Amino acid sequence: MPEGCALAFDFGERRIGVAVGESLVGIAHPLCTIDSEITDERFTRIAALIDEWRPQSLVVGLPTHADGTEHEMTRLSRRFANRLKGRFALPVWLVDERHTSLLAESLLSEAGLKGRKQKPVLDQVAAQAILQTWFDMSGESV
Structure with a gap:
């Protein structure tokens, strides 16, 4: 895993959650x-x-x-990752995001946000879970 700042994306057709973290600290x-x-x-x-x-x-x-089988959003997420790599010339890593939305919902519930109150931040907390997963174990590079 490269050292330095990393941005993570929870890609969706309408919304993209974004998280940030520093690999030396390993916290998203x-x-x-x-x-x-x-x-x-x-x-x-x-x-x-x-x-x-x-x-x-x-x-x-x-x-x-x-x-673990792929579906349409898998294809769209890979396409998004390839576009990021092509546009910004930065290393792009893919991380298995199974269960990140459930983890994000759980974290928000623990913080006292439930139901509709979660919607504005759910995607970025899912991106946080994706980035934390990458910090904990590197994913596949594009």
Whole structure:
């Protein structure tokens, strides 16, 4: 795993959760949610985050079925990861994101956020779980 700042993404067709962390410390933090279906808007926001945080690595959650088989969102997440790599010339890592949404819901519930109150931050907390997973054990590079 490269040293330095990393940004992680929980990719969705409508929302992309973003988390940030430092590999030396190995702790991820939720950062923001990009809420847009327009590709150019999404990548403009991502470019601004990359400019602000200067990450050494990008991490993308790779969704699969519970048994590990791939589905349409797996393909779309791989495509998003490849676009990140092509646009920003940074190393991009894929991390198994099975159960990260459940973990995010659990963490938010423990923090006192339940139901609809979770929605604004759920994706970024899922990205935090993805990044923490990467810190704990490296994923597959794109």
